[in-house]
Amino acid sequence: MKGFLGTQASFATDLNLVIQLAMGIALIAGTFLARAKRYKAHGACQASVLILNLVMIAVVMWPHFTTLVLPRIPARLARTSVAVPTVHGILGAVAEMLGLYIVLAAGTDVLPKAWRFTRWKLWMRIEMALWGIVLGTGFGTYLVWYIGPHR
Amino acid sequence: MKKTAIKFVMCAGLLGAAAWGATSHARYSVSAAAAENGATQVKIDNFSFEPKEITVSAGTQVTWVNADDVPHTVVSNDNKFKSKALDTDDRFSFTFAQPGTYEYFCSVHPKMTARVIVK
Numbered sequence: 537m538k539g540f541l542g543t544q545a546s547f548a549t550d551l552n553l554v555i556q557l558a559m560g561i562a563l564i565a566g567t568f569l570a571r572a573k574r575y576k577a578h579g580a581c582q583a584s585v586l587i588l589n590l591v592m593i594a595v596v597m598w599p600h601f602t603t604l605v606l607p608r609i610p611a612r613l614a615r616t617s618v619a620v621p622t623v624h625g626i627l628g629a630v631a632e633m634l635g636l637y638i639v640l641a642a643g644t645d646v647l648p649k650a651w652r653f654t655r656w657k658l659w660m661r662i663e664m665a666l667w668g669i670v671l672g673t674g675f676g677t678y679l680v681w682y683i684g685p686h687r
Numbered sequence: 688m689k690k691t692a693i694k695f696v697m698c699a700g701l702l703g704a705a706a707w708g709a710t711s712h713a714r715y716s717v718s719a720a721a722a723e724n725g726a727t728q729v730k731i732d733n734f735s736f737e738p739k740e741i742t743v744s745a746g747t748q749v750t751w752v753n754a755d756d757v758p759h760t761v762v763s764n765d766n767k768f769k770s771k772a773l774d775t776d777d778r779f780s781f782t783f784a785q786p787g788t789y790e791y792f793c794s795v796h797p798k799m800t801a802r803v804i805v806k
Contacts, residue, residue, distance in 0.1 A: 537797060544734050544796040604758050604772050604795065612774070617757045681757050682796065684734060 545682035552596040553678055559585045560671050563664065570660075579643045586635045593632065601625050617680050624673035631666040638663055728752060729801070731759050731773070731793075736801035743783060745805050750780040759799070764790040 539550035566581035605621045612618045638659060641652040653659050727747055730737045732754040743749060751761045753773040761770040761779050767789065770779035783789065783805040793799040 539797070544798050546795070546797050607772070608758075608774060615756060684757075 539682075543678075543682045544684075545678065548596050549600075549678070549682065552592050553675070555588070555592060556671060556674055559589060560667070563667060567664065579639070582635070583639045583643060586632065586639060589632060589635075593628075597625075597628070620673060620680055621677040624670060624677050627666060627673060628670045631663065631670045634659070634663050634666065730754055731761075731799075734796055734799055736791075736793075736799060739801040740804065742804040742806060745786050746782065746784060747805070748780050748782040749803055750778055752776065752778050758795060759793045760795055761791055762794045764792065 537547040539545040539547050541550045541553070543550070545553070562581060562585050566578050566585070569575075569578040569581055601621065605618060605625070608615075608618045609622060613622065640646050642656060727741075727743060727749050729741065729749060729751045731751060734755070736751070741749065751770070751773070753759050753775055756775055758772040758774055760772055761768070761781075763769065768781040768791070772795070773779055783803060786805045789803040789805065791801060791803070
């Protein structure tokens with residue numbers, strides 16, 4: 537199914553890009569909720585983004601990665617079309633797992649006390665910075681794969 | 688916290704501007720190569736099949752070669768043939784036994800379409 541952003545991408549890929557940008561904006565909005573001391577709303581906002589991102593990973597990004605990128609590693613890793621999505625995939629996995637850990641540690645009692653961090657702000661800021669890099673490399677992947685010129 | 692928020696707002700703005708620029712850039716129309724009747728090889732280059740249309744006799748084997756840096760697939764609209772993801776310089780061949788018009792596309796880049804006419 538053809539995409540709707542005027543590039544070579546499919547509908548699912550375009551939809552994923554738009555959702556990712558929207559999630560980035562939602563995360564920034566979430567930081568302002570924390571700043572306004574609306575912690576419940578902040579937690580709900582950031583957790584929703586993480587869960588939605590898990591869905592997008594399962595439905596769009598992971599299938600693309602395993603069929604189109606993974607078979608080209610390590611032989612073609614030097615190429616932009618492989619290197620950029622590989623960096624995106626690795627950092628994205630770290631960001632998603634760190635985010636889930638933060639949600640579990642800060643928003644629930646699921647984890648034992650010894651497993652929870654105490655420097656909340658530091659880790660949340662690291663997560664936000666990481667998410668920004670992942671968003672950037674994700675957009676880079678889109679540019680290389682669906683817009684070009686790539687040679 | 689304030690500095691971090693400002694940095695992310697700036698980052699989002701830059702991403703938005705890049706997205707706008709990128710989609711504008713992508714509105715160019717890819718020029719199709721002239722159809723070459725009788726050709727049995729189709730080159731995949733710069734997000735297009737070249738030639739976009741070929742005419743062959745029944746029983747002819749057509750070979751697609753990916754010259755792009757990104758993977759492409761060759762999938763017929765009616766699922767009569769389907770390649771795996773073709774890496775750079777990978778090939779896929781299919782023999783057209785029956786006359787007819789076979790429309791196909793790249794499943795990774797669905798706007799890449801072309802056809803094989805078998806007589």
